[in-house]
Amino acid sequence: MSTNSTLDYASQLRVKVLALIFLGISAALIGCVIAFLDELAWALLYCSFVFALIIFANYRNGIWLLTLLLPFASTQLVPRELFGVIGLNPFNILFVLTLLSLFAASAFRREDIRFVSLPTTFWVYVAVMGVGAYVGAGSVEGARVLPHSEPLTKTTYLLDAFFKPLMILAVAWLAAVLSRNGNGRSVIWALTAAYVAFFLVIAGYLVINGTSLQGLAAGDREFLDWTGLHANDVGELANIGLAILLFTALATSAPWSRAMLLACAGAAATMAALTFSRAAFVGIGIILGYFVWKQRSMGRFLLVLSAIATVALLLPDAFFERASTGLATGDEQAITAGRLDEIWRPLIGTFWEAPIIGHGLYSTLWATPNLRGAMLPVGQAHSAYLDVALDLGILGIVVVAAFFWSVWAMFRDLSKQHIDPQWRGVFEGCIVCLLFLAVQGFTNDRFTPTAPQTALWLCYGLALGQAQSTRSITRPQP
Template sequence: MSTNLTLDHASQLRVSILTLVLLGISAALIGGVAAFLGASAYGLLYCSFLFALIIFADYRKGVWLLAFLLPFASSQLVPRELFEITGLNPFNILFGLTLLSLFAASAFRRENIQFVRFPTTFWIYVGIMTLGACLGVGSVERAIVLPNLEPLTKTAYLLDFAKSMIMLAVAWLAAVLSRSGNGRPVIWALAAAYTTFFVVIAGYFVIDGISLQGLAAGDRDFLSWIGLHANEIGLLANIGFAILLHAALATSAPWSRAILLACAGAAAMMAALTFSRAAFVGIAIILGSYMWKQRGMGQFLLALFAIVMVLLLLPDAFIERASTGLATGDQQAITAGRLDLWLVLIGTFWEAPIIGGGLYSTLWATPNLRGLMLPVAHPHNAYLAVALDLGIVGVVVVAAFFWSVWRTFSHLSKHHVDPQWRGVFEGCMVGLLCLAADGFTDGRFTPTPPQAALWLCYGLALGHQAQSRGSIKRPPP
């Protein structure tokens, strides 16, 4: 007994010393920055300091906030930099504080934290992306300059790659959180994020008086102020819609179920308001998958009736946008000019068939440099992008990795002991289908902002798999 008391006292002493050291360092840094920036920065720094202490006291609060901010992280809704310092932004600061809090809690044994290991397929996937970035950085200086954008630099290129790695690191934090049995707040953070995002977009429509007929005619830049293309927002919304809908349907508590359904509805309306045809396809996949899995005829007919009523009540602008080019059979209208782009770029695959031309290689593809195609940054086809950027090796690695992700979600959706988590991971499977469908006309199979919810849930899945053997059955060999 006396030994245990001595150990507890020593542990508390170490924590107290660490806290004092951190307080001293933080005070010195704040004093130095305030002296550099002037008195106007005192209020902001003081609030940031208090915020940092809250996160340092409990890393879970930091993970929740990261999960909430991740869908917004690459948009203009979150400042890209503070005090004109590249890389210094609220998300990166929050990420650093959360990591510090987690490692401090583990090192000083404030609680029993068990870290989670990513599978081998994940590390091979990260390795091929890193190789692609290393190959690409040598070609950045040859990249075309896109209209209304600054020339791409090696620093900007590597920072963009670093954002993908940070997204994976946040997924790892979610895995650590879920292994300790506290992963559910991440789902609620996503629900809050999607609802907030929908309110922002809907508010913009109302305040600016956006015309639905104008959007149906093909105006694709109406959401450019957010910093994401309408197609990207559509994929982001659909993945959230799939996850939240299935989580809600698997929730037994009435109020929780109602709130999650409302948040899922917000995500669906957000996808519809993008007027992206890929988003419309995603909505159809989600609703079709839900109907397909209805075992009772009554539930099936009820779901079918609800979907038909929604379609009948939709403004004509949505139907007009969804059917663009179908009546005349115009391939250019149906593909929005993508067909010509694909035909031009396919031939460049043979320039580097084994390992590709590097991430984002479309920017320095030969037809792009010679002006033989529209100046674009990506081929508007995720499958073609993998082949051009990472070659045959990348195609095999990416396919194997996403197959392993599918198997992970599939296993947990069938064998998890908690019905709500089974619903979450079933929604993740549908989200993967949306990603696969979206890949035919847009997107990438490397981590991008629209995939934020999917990566967070992948981290949650790994955390659940790593829990005690008694709670989840072992996955099949």
């Protein structure tokens, strides 16, 4: 491609971005006026109409907006319903509009769109999730009602346990289509904007409320519940963004783009640290440890190690107090936050009640010790490994392990063989995400798609698109 054509493309892209920003700001301002005069739902409906015009002009705009909104979709920052209709919310509206725009562009041949085929391991993985949801739906009525929660119904159960994870995978497929058709980088920048926005929301909240670091370190773990996510979940979400943005930045040659990505990675790292989640601290250590280990020269190794050590020494004592909780006394209960005796040990024995296909997704809610009050009243086992064993049984363990092995193999191949260094950096960051997820899985989260994992699943979609692109992989010379 010539220099002139490159400049023309950059100019066109700049105009499109400015137009999108202008329309978005206009929609937001008019929506705020409507919200002030009447109900918020009408304002959101109006904004949806405006964005519908933007999306139907180009389906890529819809995928960009979905990527930007996806990390917030499971929080209280985005309305869950409009006009009292379950499922009618801004995210779902954007998703439907984007699908319609994509299929319309393909059907009317406005452009040659190459769709992405999904691997067999993916379909088997989703099928096992479906079996788990089907099994679990039969036990919902006997589930324990958690404090400050409404009784679980089959509808809410299926929405939370199956359809929300399926929606994450559906958006990842849209990212795959965008990636295969040559526009995957916009997803990375949308994720970058989402992480900066999330960081500003959390930092602003802490500043406005005058919350001290010492208070966060000594306080309970629910201080971020106003977002709709637990502090551990926010820490995981931030660390996945840190890994992807950091390694993408290091592989980016353009100075300004690299500086922006590094700054955004720093925002993600700060957000992870502010959660005061020990799992988040471990995640930061894994990511930075991998980065140090990957340095090829002793000089760079010592320089990076010195920089990390300097930052660590400058951190307030509150971070070290939180990170070392229970270590000085060897208190297992303090180290595991009560998980060992009050969650894991009571639950382990229930595996043999349904060892082949498990008890169904989210089965901790109706586990025998939970119903009898013999453990903490929780909705998950606080261990992804224990969750997959209890929820999906031996069948699920085998399928989930095979699926994640295939995901890791794809990331590994692309991180080594992609012709574009920046894409190699993206997928190397994804490898670190999988390593972090494997470690965090001992004490938190699940191995089915969850809100904190959204960036990783979007990158899985990007990887599928790049793997099926004929011009992305270096071929060995004959």
